[in-house]
Amino acid sequence: MSDRLPGFSTLAVHAGAQPDPTTGARATPIYQTTSFVFNDADHAASLFGLQAFGNIYTRIGNPTNAVLEERVAALEGGTAALAVASGHAAQVVVLQQLLQPGDEFIAARKLYGGSINQFTHAFKSFGWNVVWADPDDIASFERAVTPRTKAIFIESIANPAGSITDIEAISTVARKAGVPLIVDNTLASPYLIRPIDHGADIVVHSLTKFLGGHGNSLGGIIVDAGTFDWSTGGKYPMLSEPRPEYHGIRLQETFGNFAFAIACRVLGLRDLGPALSPFNAFMILTGIETLPLRMQKHCDNAKAVAEFLAGHPAVASVSYAGLPSDKYNRLARKYAPKGAGAVFTFSLKGGYDAGVNLVSKLQLFSHLANVGDTRSLVIHPASTTHSQLDDAAKIKSGAGPDVVRLSVGIEDKEDLIADLEQALAA
The missing domain is CATH 3.90.1150.10 (Aspartate Aminotransferase, domain 1)
Known part of the structure; x- marks a missing residue:
């Protein structure tokens, strides 16, 4: 293919996928395996130390899931993505990287009822506190910002009312506060709205909905826009400070504009464990083609x-x-x-x-x-x-x-x- 940037429909079919190098299979295979063989001891050590990319264990990554991640990242215009077991799991993994006990995040009041319940009740056990704002009153987001604010969360098209959120206006508030804007793009899908183009730093989806599209497979995904400087002000130690699990690596410093996606994988998915089944990844990939x-x-x-x-x-x-x-x-x-x-x-x-x-x-x-x-x-x-x-x-x-x-x-x-x-x- 020429240097021409592929269109949306082409990316929906091809992004992230190649014929299987062993069998020549055109459709992405379902790699239904728990584990992957290492070349040798040095190869294993480099994978576990984040010195090389590769497959270790399906809880952390899988080749079928990797195609799904690359495809959705391409459709959303992000630098990298991480697929997880559900949209709710995506929200937990995202906020785990951003919030410490006692921290706050601002959320639009017009949200899916399950998210309202998760934010109001379940997150209390982590010490994460939600502050509600009105998406029809942008100033309410500004008023809600405090020194403990670490993120702003909205839906591009709100569930259930189908109302449209002014992403750019709320992004301006997030920039001024020095915090990332997280946009749940489930109801729009990147076909209708690409939040990163309007100032989002992180995009999440319930893959269960329009991306999969056939009501047969649960899944969630996190897309890293690569736009946020995680070292600013020491607000985000999970990304900016040395990680003892990985011999002192600073994820922001090592991985640059896809550091957040890496953090979600090697700190969130690895330890919390909401892995997406490769079979579900295959089903969702098939749905995305149309x-x-x-x-x-x-x-x-x-x-x-x-x-x-x-x-x-x-x-x-x-x-x-x-x-x-x-x-x-x-x-x-x-x-x-x-x-x-x-x-x-x-x-x-x-x-x-x-x-x-x-x-x-x-x-x-x-x-x-x-x-x-x-x-x-x-x-x-x-x-x-x-x-x-x-x-x-x-x-x-x-x-x-x-x-x-x-x-x-x-x-x-x-x-x-x-x-x-x-x-x-x-």
């Missing part, structure tokens, strides 16, 4: 469904940034011109009971707790994914009692509209 085709169909269908719902008499409101009347449409046109995603919410005039009843009447939409599947999905967040929150917190996160969330799939849009029409009539 990502551009799927995402465009998802978005086109979602817009059609949102337009239908906006005109239905039983619907009180529709929150979809792709609609010209939506408050986030300006941000959608700036950050996601190819489409505003496939996950959005709408409110029913009948309130909580109407939401519960609607999901039971739908036939083509599957009632389950996931998004990003080829199939269309529906859930009533207030009674499920966000049920652990009180009513005020549900409303703030976009999951009030009357709200229904859709993840619009790639079926024929006419069939999806017909299913909603019969359920609303019933």
Whole structure:
């Protein structure tokens, strides 16, 4: 191939992959093994001492997973990536490198309910403290910064409401505070939004969703943008100080612009252990090959469904940034011109009971707790994914009692509209 930079669809198929050197297999093989043989004692010592790259044990790295990591890093425009067992695992591994007990991180209030729960409750046992800010009020992020702040966390497209976050504005706050901006890009995928282009330092995904795209494999990934100086001010000792596990290596000094990805692997994944199965990596790689085709169909269908719902008499409101009347449409046109995603919410005039009843009447939409599947999905967040929150917190996160969330799939849009029409009539 020439020196031409490959396009997105080409990268989705080819990035990170070569024919297998032993067998000539064109598809990336599933290296379903726990361990890898060393050439000799010196080779083993160099691998364990971070003096050479290579495979040791699948908990730390695997050739199938490596192709997945390189592919997603290429699609996101990052320097390196690390695949882990789930999106939640990615968040734990990322913040373990950044926070010490007693430290704080700022998070946008509009997040997936599981992340809100993880940040509010589970992270307390590590001594990590979350401070909430309103993504519709950028100044609230500035007000939340303290000397203990070590990171800012947002979603590019927020779950469940599908609202668009002003990444560049919040990146400016992070730069001023001297902390990295972490962006969960799960709902957008790099096909719609590349957060690194807008100032993100770290990108995370639940690979389970649109990147895998078929509802069959769990996974998560961390992408290092290579843009943050981890030695600044001594805030991040995991990266800037000598590591006793590796004979005093300073990861920032040794690995430069992919030091964070290395830290996540050799300090986080190695010791916490949320390894991704090579089989799941293979399944997700296969899904990524059709990502551009799927995402465009998802978005086109979602817009059609949102337009239908906006005109239905039983619907009180529709929150979809792709609609010209939506408050986030300006941000959608700036950050996601190819489409505003496939996950959005709408409110029913009948309130909580109407939401519960609607999901039971739908036939083509599957009632389950996931998004990003080829199939269309529906859930009533207030009674499920966000049920652990009180009513005020549900409303703030976009999951009030009357709200229904859709993840619009790639079926024929006419069939999806017909299913909603019969359920609303019933």
